[in-house]
Amino acid sequence: MHEFTTNLPVYREAIRQTLSIVGVSLAAGGVLGLALGLVLYATRPGNLLGNRAVFLAVNVLVNVVRPVPFVIFITAIQPLMLHTIGTTIGTGAVTFALSLSAAFAISRIVEQNLLTVDPGVVEAARATGARPVGILLTVLIPEALGPLVLGYTFIFVAIVDMSAQAGLFGGGGLGDFAITYGSQRYNWPVVYITVATIVVLVQAGQFLGNWLARRALRR
Amino acid sequence: MAADSPPPAVPEPKPEPEQKPGPEPEPEPGPQPAEVHVRFDRVGKTFPGKGRGAAPHVALRDVSLEIRRGEVFGVIGHSGAGKSTLVRLVNGLETPTAGRVHVGPHELTALGEKGRREVRRDIGMVFQQFNLFRSRTVAGNVAYPLKVAGVRQPERDRRVARLLDFVGLLDRAHDHPEQLSGGQKQRVGIARALATEPSLLLADEATSALDPETTGEVLALLRQVNRELGVTIVIITHELDVIRSVADRVAVLDSGRVAETGSVYDVFARPRTEAAARFVGATLRDRPSAQTLARLRARHTGRLVTVRVRDDQGGFQTRLARTFLDHQVAADIVFGGISELQERPVGSLTFALTGPGGAVDAALVALRADGVDLAEEEEA
Numbered sequence: 001m002h003e004f005t006t007n008l009p010v011y012r013e014a015i016r017q018t019l020s021i022v023g024v025s026l027a028a029g030g031v032l033g034l035a036l037g038l039v040l041y042a043t044r045p046g047n048l049l050g051n052r053a054v055f056l057a058v059n060v061l062v063n064v065v066r067p068v069p070f071v072i073f074i075t076a077i078q079p080l081m082l083h084t085i086g087t088t089i090g091t092g093a094v095t096f097a098l099s100l101s102a103a104f105a106i107s108r109i110v111e112q113n114l115l116t117v118d119p120g121v122v123e124a125a126r127a128t129g130a131r132p133v134g135i136l137l138t139v140l141i142p143e144a145l146g147p148l149v150l151g152y153t154f155i156f157v158a159i160v161d162m163s164a165q166a167g168l169f170g171g172g173g174l175g176d177f178a179i180t181y182g183s184q185r186y187n188w189p190v191v192y193i194t195v196a197t198i199v200v201l202v203q204a205g206q207f208l209g210n211w212l213a214r215r216a217l218r219r
Numbered sequence: 220m221a222a223d224s225p226p227p228a229v230p231e232p233k234p235e236p237e238q239k240p241g242p243e244p245e246p247e248p249g250p251q252p253a254e255v256h257v258r259f260d261r262v263g264k265t266f267p268g269k270g271r272g273a274a275p276h277v278a279l280r281d282v283s284l285e286i287r288r289g290e291v292f293g294v295i296g297h298s299g300a301g302k303s304t305l306v307r308l309v310n311g312l313e314t315p316t317a318g319r320v321h322v323g324p325h326e327l328t329a330l331g332e333k334g335r336r337e338v339r340r341d342i343g344m345v346f347q348q349f350n351l352f353r354s355r356t357v358a359g360n361v362a363y364p365l366k367v368a369g370v371r372q373p374e375r376d377r378r379v380a381r382l383l384d385f386v387g388l389l390d391r392a393h394d395h396p397e398q399l400s401g402g403q404k405q406r407v408g409i410a411r412a413l414a415t416e417p418s419l420l421l422a423d424e425a426t427s428a429l430d431p432e433t434t435g436e437v438l439a440l441l442r443q444v445n446r447e448l449g450v451t452i453v454i455i456t457h458e459l460d461v462i463r464s465v466a467d468r469v470a471v472l473d474s475g476r477v478a479e480t481g482s483v484y485d486v487f488a489r490p491r492t493e494a495a496a497r498f499v500g501a502t503l504r505d506r507p508s509a510q511t512l513a514r515l516r517a518r519h520t521g522r523l524v525t526v527r528v529r530d531d532q533g534g535f536q537t538r539l540a541r542t543f544l545d546h547q548v549a550a551d552i553v554f555g556g557i558s559e560l561q562e563r564p565v566g567s568l569t570f571a572l573t574g575p576g577g578a579v580d581a582a583l584v585a586l587r588a589d590g591v592d593l594a595e596e597e598e599a
Contacts, residue, residue: 120350126312127310216354
């Protein structure tokens with residue numbers, strides 16, 4: 001067991017890094033993705049703020065960015081990162097790229113879930129004289145809250161997955177720890193304990209997401 | 220909920236004494252000058268075709284209507300006749316592609332979206348599928364239009380309590396819509412529509428998703444809204460019972476056109492157009508259908524003649540009996556029905572007439588001369 005315990009301080013640091021990368025990315029990407037998703041939903045022709053030009057532009061942008069694998073995405077946006085945060089490596093850089101990548105994925109999940117809200121409910125809100133932005137924030141998001149929470153939970157797991165590649169860019173984290181201290185040194189206890197840690201992290205997130213969604217759906 | 224503040228039993232009526240309807244409903248809104256609340260002036264609405272190359276859909280064409288303040292105005296017609304589109308033009312949820320729509324002093328068609336939103340706050344709307352906010356409680360649903368209108372606490376709570384009391388659901392304030400029955404949901408819908416004390420209420424097939432008994436309750440509530448609060452109601456329906464029990468005047472919509480407008484009794488007892496006659500026949504079910512006529516012909520040898528029953532045809536049965544007797548015509552009643560509309564009789568009776576050569580014709584001539592409204596059922 002000492003193969004693992006000697007690495008305990010590094011392990012703790014790796015957990016802290018992963019939690020930080022995942023937490024910040026989920027929050028920042030979540031807000032940005034929500035905004036993008038609302039734009040996609042609202043500007044769809046015939047909808048609350050129907051605007052074909054904006055819808056097509058955002059739609060194409062999302063479709064272009066989303067299929068790019070994260071490793072390639074983070075490389076591709078290095079000029080942007082240099083310009084905005086001044087670096088292309090480290091935890092900050094990884095978090096920045098991950099936030100952006102997550103935002104595009106979340107935008108689709110938000111759009112899809114808002115589209116499932118009964119148009120009649122939106123019409124009822126319009127009939128009261130409510131403004132479109134007000135309807136988006138006070139009717140559509142609350143009405144779709146349960147599925148939205150489940151969607152965010154799904155993205156949380158995807159972010160944990162992508163964060164494993166942070167090590168490639170000096171971002172640290174559990175993925176980096178498992179490779180550098182584990183597999184590259186044939187230290188299998190480190191690998192398995194790291195895998196177990198990630199499983200626990202994902203399970204905890206999923207459990208929390210399910211619980212919150214159940215509360216939102218009152219089931 | 221502001222349980223400590225004594226809620227008045229009903230929302231205060233609008234302070235418009237001269238426009239308030241009297242305790243007795245006018246059976247025939249007579250020639251007295253009534254203020255026009257909603258006016259459609261040659262309104263048309265065409266939807267672009269769905270999908271590439273699809274033909275545009277003409278929902279309404281050349282619709283002109285006047286809805287008077289304080290009345291219950293019914294819009295009837297088969298599904299697809301354009302009823303739902305018409306009611307959505309009143310609160311600007313849809314905009315017409317031709318003509319003008321006036322609501323009170325506003326010309327809706329001259330306003331931008333912002334101006335239409337202002338007008339909408341004085342118009343309530345109830346829906347066939349209720350369209351309640353599932354994420355909000357009963358009280359939250361009723362409070363929503365008040366929030367939109369900027370009504371602050373504690374006034375908002377007070378008004379919500381008063382409205383829920385009015386529709387008889389004060390004890391369900393903290394429940395969610397899915398815990399309610401259909402009739403209760405629609406009562407919440409009505410309370411929500413009345414929250415901002417609008418002068419106009421639009422009801423789009425408000426009872427079509429309800430069973431007959433619950434329909435009765437909701438209609439009674441709508442009648443109360445009209446009589447006690449003086450709210451003008453535009454009610455869209457394909458159900459005769461709805462028109463029978465609440466409407467003062469109706470417009471019959473047929474393929475996007477107004478076939479006929481008039482008092483409920485006039486339109487049902489004396490439909491002047493083919494479209495109105497067809498709709499009335501289908502809802503009153505007092506006229507034999509083509510299939511029924513074929514069966515009647517097979518069963519009876521005589522000529523089939525249908526007599527309309529109306530309040531201006533008093534004593535017509537005696538006259539019929541005497542005329543048939545005088546002409547030695549045997550008359551069997553083979554189909555028909557008489558019911559009441561606005562407390563006046565309406566319906567028709569179909570006779571099978573047999574008699575010696577020329578006697579039936581002579582009897583029909585005599586009856587027509589006597590003012591009896593009759594029509595021979597033509598051979599198919």
